[in-house]
Amino acid sequence: MGKLSISVIVSLWVIPISLLVNHIVPHPYMDEIFHIPQAQEYCKGNFRSWDPMITTPPGLYYLSLAHVASLFPGMWCTKAVSLFSEVCSPAILRSVNGVLTVICSLLVYEIVTWLKPGSDKRKTTLQAVVISLYPLHWFFAFLYYTDVASLTLVLAMYLACLKRRYQLSAVLGAITILIRQTNVVWMLFVACSGIIDFTLLPKRKEKVQPDDQDASVREYDALADKKGTPVNSNLRKHKMDKPSNVVKTPVSDSVDSTSVNTSGLLDEAQVILLRMWNLKLEVLFSFGPFLVVFLAFVVFVFWNGSIVLGAKEAHTASLHFAQIMYFALVSALAMAPFYFSFKQFSMLSKSLWKNIPLNLFQVVLVSIAGLLSVHYFSIAHPYLLADNRHYTFYIWRRVIQYHWLMKYVLIPLYAYSWLSIIHDLGKCRQKIWVLVFLLACAGVLVPAPLIEFRYYTIPFYFLILHSQINDYRSWLLMGVMYAAVNIFTMWMFLFRPFHWSHEPGTQRFIW
Numbered sequence: 432m433g434k435l436s437i438s439v440i441v442s443l444w445v446i447p448i449s450l451l452v453n454h455i456v457p458h459p460y461m462d463e464i465f466h467i468p469q470a471q472e473y474c475k476g477n478f479r480s481w482d483p484m485i486t487t488p489p490g491l492y493y494l495s496l497a498h499v500a501s502l503f504p505g506m507w508c509t510k511a512v513s514l515f516s517e518v519c520s521p522a523i524l525r526s527v528n529g530v531l532t533v534i535c536s537l538l539v540y541e542i543v544t545w546l547k548p549g550s551d552k553r554k555t556t557l558q559a560v561v562i563s564l565y566p567l568h569w570f571f572a573f574l575y576y577t578d579v580a581s582l583t584l585v586l587a588m589y590l591a592c593l594k595r596r597y598q599l600s601a602v603l604g605a606i607t608i609l610i611r612q613t614n615v616v617w618m619l620f621v622a623c624s625g626i627i628d629f630t631l632l633p634k635r636k637e638k639v640q641p642d643d644q645d646a647s648v649r650e651y652d653a654l655a656d657k658k659g660t661p662v663n664s665n666l667r668k669h670k671m672d673k674p675s676n677v678v679k680t681p682v683s684d685s686v687d688s689t690s691v692n693t694s695g696l697l698d699e700a701q702v703i704l705l706r707m708w709n710l711k712l713e714v715l716f717s718f719g720p721f722l723v724v725f726l727a728f729v730v731f732v733f734w735n736g737s738i739v740l741g742a743k744e745a746h747t748a749s750l751h752f753a754q755i756m757y758f759a760l761v762s763a764l765a766m767a768p769f770y771f772s773f774k775q776f777s778m779l780s781k782s783l784w785k786n787i788p789l790n791l792f793q794v795v796l797v798s799i800a801g802l803l804s805v806h807y808f809s810i811a812h813p814y815l816l817a818d819n820r821h822y823t824f825y826i827w828r829r830v831i832q833y834h835w836l837m838k839y840v841l842i843p844l845y846a847y848s849w850l851s852i853i854h855d856l857g858k859c860r861q862k863i864w865v866l867v868f869l870l871a872c873a874g875v876l877v878p879a880p881l882i883e884f885r886y887y888t889i890p891f892y893f894l895i896l897h898s899q900i901n902d903y904r905s906w907l908l909m910g911v912m913y914a915a916v917n918i919f920t921m922w923m924f925l926f927r928p929f930h931w932s933h934e935p936g937t938q939r940f941i942w
Contacts, residue, residue, distance in 0.1 A: 490609030
């Protein structure tokens with residue numbers, strides 16, 4: 432079990448389903464009617480051509496050119512094509528995402544292995560396969576959209592940052608922005624995550640299994656003593672008081688749940704700022720490239736007059752705070768065997784019971800935020816109301832708009848979902864990391880006026896990669912659930928087409 436197994440398993444569904452999709456839907460569909468002709472213009476060498484309806488940068492098209500270039504010699508030798516541009520058929524362009532899907536599954540495996548070094552290889556393989564089945568990622572592996580490429584490059588950027596290869600991570604961040612502009616937020620999130628690990632944690636030593644916890648304390652203190660920076664007393668105390676019967680695992684770039692719970696947000700922020708100052712040259716050298724990429728992006732936005740390239744009137748920024756509520760519920764439902772289990776509910780209740788005044792305040796705060804979000808900042812975009820090809824059209828009409836009270840009835844579910852997410856992430860990451868994650872989610876989702884579940888894919892992947900789902904049963908149930916959703920959505924897409932009376936052509940259901 433491992434990377435080879437994952438590659439084979441993922442390929443076993445990518446290849447046959449891609450062939451089936453290209454056989455039944457050979458022509459561009461939905462957003463492909465913009466992306467595929469644009470990529471084909473690039474294949475002809477016409478790099479000055481640009482469709483004004485395309486909102487994203489041309490990063491996907493450049494990746495496609497590299498993919499096509501790798502196929503052209505073999506196809507030319509076999510007389511399948513005579514010109515480079517002939518390779519750029521819809522099927523070949525769609526296959527870019529098929530290849531990226533396999534690569535993405537391997538990145539997931541690498542990240543899980545890095546975050547949970549003591550995990551069994553078989554369980555890690557299962558997790559990578561299940562995560563690769565996530566419906567919003569899985570479906571678009573067979574169409575020529577930017578989602579799969581965007582996710583793959585973001586995960587590659589994050590993995591490079593976890594391994595403290597910051598310059599490479601910044602370069603990958605620039606590429607992710609060339610695929611989708613909003614990835615600038617995830618580049619900043621990854622940079623902040625890297626700074627947190629760089630300043631709070633000792634450099635990871637692989638293949639080392641310390642026999643006594645004092646070694647970890649000495650290593651942790653040495654990092655601060657070298658620059659004269661005081662060590663967070665709560666974190667240090669936990670290291671000294673840790674019982675001797677703890678499971679011994681390699682030193683990793685994560686903080687265990689006890690240290691996270693015994694240190695405050697302000698304590699962590701203070702330590703980070705002090706160490707950033709004392710390690711300012713190292714921090715500048717390591718994370719300066721991220722700043723350069725970000726400043727270049729800011730210059731582009733000022734030059735372009737907007738964050739989007741085309742169709743600016745339909746993609747104006749908004750204050751759509753309800754979007755982050757939808758994200759929390761959709762993500763929790765996607766991990767329902769864990770988040771909506773009695774065990775998780777019991778653990779969350781016990782955690783809230785430990786410090787009733789503070790936690791009650793948090794519950795009330797989240798509930799009020801949910802109420803204000805759905806009442807004042809719930810947006811029904813014209814695309815959402817008019818396009819019945821998307822599942823969100825039916826969810827909006829038959830769930831949220833079923834009754835005027837319905838959007839308020841869902842508030843407890845939003846609150847429970849967010850509290851569960853925060854509690855789950857708090858077991859393995861620092862409080863300040865969780866806060867930065869929440870801000871990144873808001874930065875990506877709140878300005879988006881259109882409800883699109885595929886916008887939730889990248890934050891969902893960060894969430895599930897750090898989730899504390901450790902039992903096989905939950906992962907197997909999630910795998911079965913994802914497979915069932917994928918079968919249903921692909922069956923609807925391929926075999927339940929319909930027609931509009933006001934417009935010619937075949938229409939299909941899509942996320």
